[in-house]
Amino acid sequence: MTLENIIRRFRKPGKGSPKRFVSAWTEQEVLDGEVTDCFVVVLRTKGCYWSRVSGCSMCGYINDCAEEAPPEDVIAQFEEAMERHAGQRFLKIYTSGSFLDDDEIGVGAIQHILTTALTRADGVLIESRPEFITRERLEGLPDSGRIEIAIGLESANDVVLRNSINKKMDFGDFRKACELCQDMGMATRAYILVKPPFLTEKEAITDAASTARSASSLVDTISLNPVNVQRNTLVEFLWKRGEYRPPWLWTVLEVLDQAEDVDSRVVVSTAGAGSRRGAHNCGQCDSAIVDFLREFSTDSSVDPPDPRCECREQWLDLLDVQGPMQCSANPHSFFDR
Numbered sequence: 001m002t003l004e005n006i007i008r009r010f011r012k013p014g015k016g017s018p019k020r021f022v023s024a025w026t027e028q029e030v031l032d033g034e035v036t037d038c039f040v041v042v043l044r045t046k047g048c049y050w051s052r053v054s055g056c057s058m059c060g061y062i063n064d065c066a067e068e069a070p071p072e073d074v075i076a077q078f079e080e081a082m083e084r085h086a087g088q089r090f091l092k093i094y095t096s097g098s099f100l101d102d103d104e105i106g107v108g109a110i111q112h113i114l115t116t117a118l119t120r121a122d123g124v125l126i127e128s129r130p131e132f133i134t135r136e137r138l139e140g141l142p143d144s145g146r147i148e149i150a151i152g153l154e155s156a157n158d159v160v161l162r163n164s165i166n167k168k169m170d171f172g173d174f175r176k177a178c179e180l181c182q183d184m185g186m187a188t189r190a191y192i193l194v195k196p197p198f199l200t201e202k203e204a205i206t207d208a209a210s211t212a213r214s215a216s217s218l219v220d221t222i223s224l225n226p227v228n229v230q231r232n233t234l235v236e237f238l239w240k241r242g243e244y245r246p247p248w249l250w251t252v253l254e255v256l257d258q259a260e261d262v263d264s265r266v267v268v269s270t271a272g273a274g275s276r277r278g279a280h281n282c283g284q285c286d287s288a289i290v291d292f293l294r295e296f297s298t299d300s301s302v303d304p305p306d307p308r309c310e311c312r313e314q315w316l317d318l319l320d321v322q323g324p325m326q327c328s329a330n331p332h333s334f335f336d337r
């Protein structure tokens with residue numbers, strides 16, 4: 001059985017109302033080198049096309065989708081969400097899919113939403129898979145110099161992309177999309193997954209740190225995204241059976257340390273961090289590290305947390321012994337057992 005088929009079994013496409021956006025909140029971001037308030041809105045669409053076919057092993061965003069979401073509904077959601085916008089200079093517009101996918105959003109809606117967004121904020125961030133980042137599409141965007149495009153790279157290792165994540169893209173696709181954005185004067189951001197399934201803790205450190213180095217010449221910002229266990233995913237299935245543990249927070253700190261010399265700005269996603277489903281340590285030292293990671297994303301000069309906790313020894317031991325315990329990046333033999 002292929003990984004593509006295995007993942008399809010866990011998927012439960014959401015049946016949310018296309019009349020309601022998923023959520024909206026305010027967070028801190030850096031725009032033109034300055035810390036500023038950022039308004040984030042998650043719109044409900046029919047979801048990522050790849051997720052409807054099979055999907056990535058850790059991604060449960062399709063849970064938040066609608067069966068159908070016509071362009072006029074997506075526009076109405078955006079306008080309703082923007083009633084809560086209170087002058088934040090930076091806007092992030094997420095769709096749990098690809099904002100540049102005509103089939104997911106509709107060309108008219110893409111244009112309308114971006115044009116409105118750029119009249120209300122100084123900078124706008126959208127997300128897309130690389131296959132929708134074409135010259136034709138970028139040239140059609142309003143004021144593209146103020147748009148930042150975020151791409152889920154996850155790993156620069158094509159074997160990990162294929163056998164662990166089921167990403168349906170390779171590093172070459174990512175590189176091409178980034179070069180095009182650079183050519184158009186657009187800012188870019190890469191999401192890097194920390195600890196895809198089937199990798200040991202140690203392999204996960206190497207994978208994320210080397211991915212950060214490979215991506216650094218191609219993007220302005222690197223976002224380290226430690227896995228959080230999302231519902232109806234292969235990762236959740238493994239986690240429930242005790243065959244997957246989200247990364248240790250020590251692992252996240254180690255990746256940051258190893259990626260210290262990259263040229264891009266580095267930020268860390270703390271979604272779910274400190275909980276059982278997110279990156280976590282022993283429970284005693286978690287909150288200090290999570291606070292540090294949160295602060296680090298807007299101020300990289302902040303002091304790292306106290307590394308003294310008994311669980312650090314446990315983590316160091318794990319880095320030495322774990323390996324034969326897991327089938328590294330080979331889900332097929334794992335499932336055939």
Ligand SMILES: [Zn+2]
Pocket residue numbers: 281282283284285286309310311312
């Ligand atoms: Zn601890």
